[in-house]
Amino acid sequence: MSTIAIAGTPQASEPPANVAGNHPAGAVRKCDTTGLPVCKTAERYVKLNAVMAVVFLLVGGVSALLLGLTRWPSVHLLPVDWFYRILTAHGLNMLIFWIIFMEVAILYFVGTTLLNSRLASKALAFTSFAMMLTGALLVNAMVFTGRADVMMTSYVPLRAHPGFYLGVILFAVGTLIGVINFFATVYIAKRDHTYEGSVPLVAFGAIAAAIIAVVTLLHGAIVMIPAFLWSLDLIGQPDAAWYRLVWWGLGHQSQQINVAAMVSVWYFLAHITTGAKPLNQAVCRGAFVLYILFINIASAHHLLVDPGVGATWKIWNTSYAMYLAVLASMIHGFTVPASVELAMRKKGFDKGLFGWLFAAPWRNPGFSAFFLSLVIFGFLGGITGVTLGTQQINIIAHNTLRIPGHFHTTVVGGTSLAFMGLCYYVVPLVFRREYAWRGLVRVQPYVFAAGITLMALAMSFAGSYGVPRRHWDIEFSGAPFSPGFDAAAHFMMGLVGVGAVVAFIGLLVFILLTVHAVFLGRSNEGRAMTAW
Amino acid sequence: MSEENRPEENHKTPGTLVLTILLLLSFALYYFANWKALADVWHVR
Amino acid sequence: MEERKHPIQRLMDNTWLLLFLGVVLTFISYTAWGVIELMSLPNATLP
Known part of the structure; x- marks a missing residue:
């Protein structure tokens, strides 16, 4: 396989075992830059999901x-x-729609190109996308018309229009169908031996x-279906403590999908921008296993001041067992x-402790975004x-601005x-357009x-x-008392505003x-992407 | 374990080690400051 | 001849077992235990 050696240009590191993969004739193309196979059906849905991700990012950003x-x-x-209407919209568009469409x-x-497989089902991909889009549009319509001023968490007894809950359910089920399609792709790739050894x-x-x-x-289905039925007056109000417990199984865990996806993106960007290879595959995979087993229970953080659940439950779920997931993050x-x-050292940037870091490709937006993300996250x-x-x-700290x-x-x-x-790599490689x-x-x-x-x-x-x-x-304007926040607190709130404006400019x-x-x-098309 | 899973030779990454120690020190400082802040408002007699 | 795999490597290569463990552990540790705690709360009495 021929690869093109341009700095900042991704290259396929290992050829797949079954080079032809399991693609039907005409349903695959070879990437002009990396030489990797690209399933055309998957490519279409990668594009659709990525475009919708950016659309909802804009709504959340404004x-x-x-x-x-x-x-x-x-x-x-x-x-x-x-304020509360826009806060509801911000949370849902950013934490759910932008991130999950992208995921x-x-x-x-990943399922098709890296495993050299066809996408398991075009129909499932279409159904998933249609449901996710309908759900996201329905939720936004409900929120912006003032029929769902319940914040992202929609804690009962706050009650929104049934369309809001229906929208969340459609989005969640649509995503689940997309995930099932991914698992089916993993299954057929293994069955058809499109790759060798471990993924x-x-x-x-x-x-x-x-x-x-x-x-x-x-968790989303378990909590949202009763809330939907309640909003239609078909059942009584769900228990508030139960709702919070199960809702955070949706709300916090959706952010753990982000963590696992983000770490995968770190490995990907590190590889294509600097040629980095994982130091030890087994250790890195072991860390992902720790995520799978233990990261979800971190949802309990949100209930640390709830009186309904006991200290043992809280400490087990947020400390002892959870620290195994923290260990995984530290490994990554x-x-x-x-x-x-x-x-970088192998390339000869071996001077001192940080010569490799100063010589890193900081002008490559793929690298700078990845490394800044790593530093800010860690x-x-x-x-x-x-x-x-x-x-x-x-x-x-609970319910203070320290949490956001x-x-x-x-x-x-x-x-x-x-x-x-x-x-900055998806657009040139998948959309085949240059920035x-x-x-x-x-x-x-x-x-x-x-x-x-x-x-x-x-x-x-x-x-x-x-x-x-x-x-x-x-x-607390108009209230009979004053909370008496320090002048420094007001100064910090000013900085919150300034930071938000700068971040928005970056986002825009x-x-x-x-x-x-x-x-x-x-x-x-027909040639390698222009290297960053 | 297959060839690709075997750790490579020469794994010297002193720069990253320093960054990691910096992270742990920052964590220790922040964690201590928070326990101190808690102790200041929550008196145990 | 296929090389013998370490049991942990076998676990890591078994997507379906990982899926099962990921779902079950969370449901036991967080969800079911939490719901049992909530259900075993005594009803509040009026003062």
Whole structure:
């Protein structure tokens, strides 16, 4: 197999066992850059899911800007009802629709290209996409028309229009069908011997993400179907404590799909941008197994101040067993940069402790997005996450802005940024279109990372002063008492606003560049992508 | 274990090791500060 | 001849067993145990 050796250009590292794969005639093409097989059916659905991901990212991003400008005390943009409406939209579009559409695209790509297999079912892919899109549109319609001001969590007894719950159910079942299609693809690839030995590491990470997705979506079905029936007055109100418990099996675990998918993307981007190879396959895979077994129980963090569940349940689920998943993150957090260090040293960048890091391809947006994602996720997200998840400490942080401060470093600075880096390869390789304004593309990951880091740190500090999360007005205007927040808290809330604006600019630049590339970009069909 | 799963020779990654130690120190500091903050508001007699 | 695999490698190559364990462990440790705790709460009495 011929490969093209251009720095920053991905190359297929190992030829598949059965080179022909199991593709029907005419249903596969060879990637002009990597030489890897691309299933045309999967390619179509990778494109559709990725485009919808970016559309919902835009909706969530505009919502984020409005929220940032409302929590910035001297701006305080939105009226109270629209604040909570937009907050509901922001959570659902960002944490669910953007991320999960993107993840389904990743699953189809990994299942077919990396395993050299055809997609198991075109009909399932269509059904999945149609249900997910209908569900996401229905939820947005309900939220923006003011019929679902229940926040992302939709805790009972808050009650939304039945269309809201139906939309979530459609989206969840649609995703589950997509995941089943992925598993069916894994099955037929193994049956038809399209690869040799174990699946590639990136595919293994995607399998881990898909398993976590199954657990997540089952919880979604268990909690949302009764809520839907209740909204139709067919059954009584579900128990509030039960609802919170099972809802977080959906709400938090969906973020664990992100973690597994993001780590897979780290391995992928590290490989294609620097040629890094995992230091030890068994250790990296073992870490993914720890995710599969233990990461989901972290949902219990959200119930650490709930009186209904006991201390043993809380401490087991958020500390003892959960630390095995933290161990997995620490393994990935070590092996990914270590593999980059090793690859760079082998290339001759061997000077001192950090010569390899300074010489890394920082102008390649795939690399900068991946490495910044790794640093933000590990240093800010990991440290705050483990600390806030400690039962005793949680009591001084629960429901303060420290919590959004934490998860904006994991799911935004971590996952979203890594996915942006992935797009800088997906568009040239799958859509076969080149990005224009490449200087701007190179700067984008830095702008976004700087904005989100500033915002998340400011949120964390403001939370330390007691500023609550999900709150329209910390001045309590018109109330007979004043909460008396420190001047420093107000300053931090100003920084939250500034950070949100900077991050939004980074996000908007990403969306405009990507939409331009997809629809108007120069085609690279028949030749390798232009190296970053 | 197959060939590809065997660890490669020469696994010296001192830079990453320093980064990792930095992470652990940051965590220790942040974790301690939080326990201290908790102790300041929650007096145990 | 096929090389003998380490049991952990065999587990890692068995997608379906991993799927089963991932679902079951979460449901036991988080969901079922949590629901049992909630169901065993005594009803609050009026003061």
